[in-house]
Structures are given as structure tokens and as C-alpha cells.
Amino acid sequence: MKKEKKESVRDLHLSAKDRRLIKKEKKRIDRIKTQAQVQVYWNNLLKLPSSRERQLMILFALSIITIKAKLGMPTREADFLKHSEDMQEALKNNTLGYFSPAFARLNQWKTENENLDKAMTDVTNGVRGAEGRKKNAKANLRVTLKLALAYINELALLNQAKANAIIEASLMVVIQRSARVVKDFAVKQMEATGIILLRSASAKIDGKYVNASYEWQYTTNDGVTWIALPTTINKAKTIAKDMVVGVATIFRKRITTSKGGTSAWVVSKPITPE
Numbered sequence: 001m002k003k004e005k006k007e008s009v010r011d012l013h014l015s016a017k018d019r020r021l022i023k024k025e026k027k028r029i030d031r032i033k034t035q036a037q038v039q040v041y042w043n044n045l046l047k048l049p050s051s052r053e054r055q056l057m058i059l060f061a062l063s064i065i066t067i068k069a070k071l072g073m074p075t076r077e078a079d080f081l082k083h084s085e086d087m088q089e090a091l092k093n094n095t096l097g098y099f100s101p102a103f104a105r106l107n108q109w110k111t112e113n114e115n116l117d118k119a120m121t122d123v124t125n126g127v128r129g130a131e132g133r134k135k136n137a138k139a140n141l142r143v144t145l146k147l148a149l150a151y152i153n154e155l156a157l158l159n160q161a162k163a164n165a166i167i168e169a170s171l172m173v174v175i176q177r178s179a180r181v182v183k184d185f186a187v188k189q190m191e192a193t194g195i196i197l198l199r200s201a202s203a204k205i206d207g208k209y210v211n212a213s214y215e216w217q218y219t220t221n222d223g224v225t226w227i228a229l230p231t232t233i234n235k236a237k238t239i240a241k242d243m244v245v246g247v248a249t250i251f252r253k254r255i256t257t258s259k260g261g262t263s264a265w266v267v268s269k270p271i272t273p274e
Helices: 017-031 036-046 052-063 077-093 108-123 128-160 160-169
Strands: 068-070 173-175 186-189 197-198 213-219 228-233 239-240 248-256
Touching: 036 108, 068 160, 077 108, 077 128, 077 213, 128 160, 160 173, 160 213, 186 248, 197 248, 213 239
Parallel strands: none
Antiparallel strands: 068 173, 186 197, 197 239, 213 228, 213 248
8 A cells, every 4th residue: 555645844835935934923933922922913913914924924823822721620539520510610601701602512511520429429438330430420521621621722712812811711721832941041060070061042132143252250259259260252151160069159141242232240040069
């Protein structure tokens, strides 16, 4: 039998213009650090006039920054059941009007909650066969919970501006977007005794990497005196050698660029060389 060819990005037949658009949009998305910025981004995106470019931008953004829900179910069985009951009640009451059309399995969900409750009570009372019924009841309930999650995520997808509110009203949990954050300044003990690696975020101006000099200093007396380490040029890391073992040491660094001038000092957390 002939193997089916796997679909790749190239199969999408993106033009050079499309690729430039995606690259530009990725840079914008990479600059997003908070949920508030996500909301602003979506609002601006949806205001753009309808076009192929707008559709492409939305599809790309959806794959990266869509606000989604997770169930967030407790592990303890009694709490699991209570949370399921509360969620079913929240979707049924629809106090804020977000859940329209209604979730199709609301009545079945209520019945499954009741079945699990009864099975758990029977297990506690030592009723024969109750453990098996409890497992089946919980498995059935999990299917409905997953469908409820899919239902909430569809509502959130269709209304990203209110996605947080929709998810919270359902008593589910918002999956926080985790932006890739480069630590501005990190210090790390190396394997060799008294050797500390210092690493800075590389210098950027207007989102572009630029040439820079990096100054490094350390103190072992809470900043009363600072001792300079060799400056590095276009190298955002250095090694501090022969550090005194067992003495709390604080490092700091600053960056100088031709366009941006010299930055303020950034101070590390104390580290005790080993």
C-alpha cells in the first residue's frame, strides 16, 4: 500500500508576501506579555477590513494566542463531584447570558452527578458492587465534562474579547498564555569551585539586536564596594572566576550601546559560590 504523503507547511502554497506577513505578525505576538495586551491585539485584529491577509493573520494568531479553558478538576473525589455539580449549575443558570445556545447535555450531566454521588455513598456504606459502579459513573461523567470543556472553548473562540469572562463564569480555569521570557540577568554556579556564569539578555533597540558592551561587577559586602570584572563586547555573558567559596556575592551588569547610551545597573539575587 502506498504511504500517504504528510502535509507540510509548503503544501499551503504561501506566497512570499504571505510569509512576510506571518513573520511580521509573529514579531508582534512575541512582544505580547500580558493578557490585557492579548485583548488589545485581538480587538485591533478584528477591526481590520475583510481580506485574505486579515484571514491569514487571524488563523496564525489563533494558533498561538487563543484564550482557552481547562477543567481544573480537584483530585479528591468529594471535591471533584462538588465542582462538577457547581459547573453544571452555572451553565444551567446562565446568569451572565454567555451560554447560548445551551449545552446540550445539561440534564444528562445532572443525572451523572447524581449517579456518582449515590455510588460514592454506597461505597462508604460497604454496598456490594458499589466500587465498580462508582468507577463507571465517574468515567461517564468525565466524558460529559470533556464535552462541556469543548463547548466552553468554542464559545470563547467565537468571542475572544470576552473569553476570560466566559471561562470564569463556567467555573473552569483560564489557560494563561506563557510568553517566552528571557531573563534580563541570571547567575549560575558552574561545576568547578568558585566559578560563576553571568548571563545577560542581549541588547535590543526597537526590537532589533545591536552591538553593545557589557559591564560586570560584584560585591561581597552588600554593595559597600563593587569590584569590576572585564567588560565584554558583543558578548552577553562572562565567567567570574576565583569567587570566595561560602561568601554571599551579588553581581550587577549594565549595557552600553551607541544609540541607547548606558543602561541602569541590573542587580542579581545573592549567590553563595561553592
